[in-house]
Amino acid sequence: MLNEADTRARLIEPKLKEAGWTDAQITREHSYQSDVLGGKVDYLLRITEEVVERFPPKRRPIIKVLLQQYEAFPIAVVEAKAESVRSLEAGLEQAKRYARDLDLKFAYVTNGHEIIEYDFFTNGSRRLDRFPSPQELLQRWLLNSGMFEGSSNRLKTVALLVLLTVLLSGLGGLVAGPTGLTVALVAALLMNGLAYGFSDRIVLALHGAEPLSEDEAPDVHRIVRDLTRRLGIPMPRLYRVPTETPNAFATGRDPDHAAVAVTDGILRLLSPEELEGVLAHELLHVVNGDTLITTVTAVIAGAVMYLARMVRWAFLLMGGLLIRLGVSRTREYMADELGARLVGRPDGLIGALRKIEDFQRRVPADAPSPATAHLYFSKPRTNRLVEWLSAHPPVEERINRLIRRVSG
Numbered sequence: 001m002l003n004e005a006d007t008r009a010r011l012i013e014p015k016l017k018e019a020g021w022t023d024a025q026i027t028r029e030h031s032y033q034s035d036v037l038g039g040k041v042d043y044l045l046r047i048t049e050e051v052v053e054r055f056p057p058k059r060r061p062i063i064k065v066l067l068q069q070y071e072a073f074p075i076a077v078v079e080a081k082a083e084s085v086r087s088l089e090a091g092l093e094q095a096k097r098y099a100r101d102l103d104l105k106f107a108y109v110t111n112g113h114e115i116i117e118y119d120f121f122t123n124g125s126r127r128l129d130r131f132p133s134p135q136e137l138l139q140r141w142l143l144n145s146g147m148f149e150g151s152s153n154r155l156k157t158v159a160l161l162v163l164l165t166v167l168l169s170g171l172g173g174l175v176a177g178p179t180g181l182t183v184a185l186v187a188a189l190l191m192n193g194l195a196y197g198f199s200d201r202i203v204l205a206l207h208g209a210e211p212l213s214e215d216e217a218p219d220v221h222r223i224v225r226d227l228t229r230r231l232g233i234p235m236p237r238l239y240r241v242p243t244e245t246p247n248a249f250a251t252g253r254d255p256d257h258a259a260v261a262v263t264d265g266i267l268r269l270l271s272p273e274e275l276e277g278v279l280a281h282e283l284l285h286v287v288n289g290d291t292l293i294t295t296v297t298a299v300i301a302g303a304v305m306y307l308a309r310m311v312r313w314a315f316l317l318m319g320g321l322l323i324r325l326g327v328s329r330t331r332e333y334m335a336d337e338l339g340a341r342l343v344g345r346p347d348g349l350i351g352a353l354r355k356i357e358d359f360q361r362r363v364p365a366d367a368p369s370p371a372t373a374h375l376y377f378s379k380p381r382t383n384r385l386v387e388w389l390s391a392h393p394p395v396e397e398r399i400n401r402l403i404r405r406v407s408g
Helices: 004-018 057-066 089-101 134-144 150-206 218-231 264-269 272-287 290-307 312-326 329-343 347-362 384-390 395-407
Strands: 026-032 039-047 073-080 106-110 115-119 124-128 237-241 248-251 259-263
Touching (some): 004 039, 039 089, 039 134, 057 329, 073 089, 089 106, 106 134, 218 237, 218 272, 218 329, 237 264, 248 272, 248 290, 259 264, 259 272, 264 272, 264 347, 272 329, 272 347, 329 347, 329 395
Parallel strands (some): 073 106, 237 259
Antiparallel strands (some): 026 039, 039 073, 106 115, 115 124, 248 259
16 A cells, blocks of 8 residues: 555546646645644645636636636645545545635545545535546636626526517507517517617617717726736727716627726726726626626616506516516626736725715715616615615625635
């Protein structure tokens, strides 16, 4: 039976290499100091730039953000035991402690023959025949972290458009029989085309947004130009919304058709560092495909709420449910975290959240349309309907999560 050192050299490391982990991705004997005990990890597995290039081009910008703060993004720990150790449960507990201390989601223990994995996303363990590859592990991390909602956002968009078609067609048939059904179906298909192709322009028009020139806001243009260069996406169109309520939003179905709007109030209230945090947050919504579902949802919900004037409560409730189904709190947490990582620090974003929250507590906000409240960076404090439809997490939760996941 091999001792622990030989087990590592002759059994464990060959298995890691076989799974695709290179020397650049494996840190041996990684020491750290935590608030409680600290420790020394036998193997710390990291994601490097070469792994990113194996992902589809549309997904690379988000992964590159994760690498902004690290030479290589840490993702898992491996606790090594000698070949003679038959019971690995104690070693797994040790690996889990290291992973918790380092805020990692995967922990492994092995004696060179048997491998046990603990996944903190599912809070479950399983025995493996081999280590997962860097690509496999990163893919799981991204999916479970809610970092890649692009595909699900596209599916949600299709579902909303189909729902709108069924809703309007059914209403037309109910009111005017077969003729009404046909007219309503044509109207629904036309509205679907407008919602998908022109939703960004419709949303900007609803807010009275005007183009923001570089002469008017050089800091905004400089910040967005720098952030989009780092993300590898086109420069979005920039707009200003003439209101003193501090806020911002992104719109557009993809990075090639994106627009970012900032209010006069946010330009006056925030420092350049804080503004950078907000703009990074909004650009991450663009990269992740959130703006497709949120913008289309806004247009569809607006149309449904317009119908609510004729059939008041039923359609109002339906429009509200469309918004709640179309957006999620996860996207805000994701954009907060990746936005902070993109700029390299969470301080600006945290400062912006606190300033805007304080402003909205003290100064009555201009009431946005309930159909578009969910688009904003910060939850508008106007009336209960708008607050319910915004689907934003509480500000303190967003700040605490940023401190835990980025500052920590």
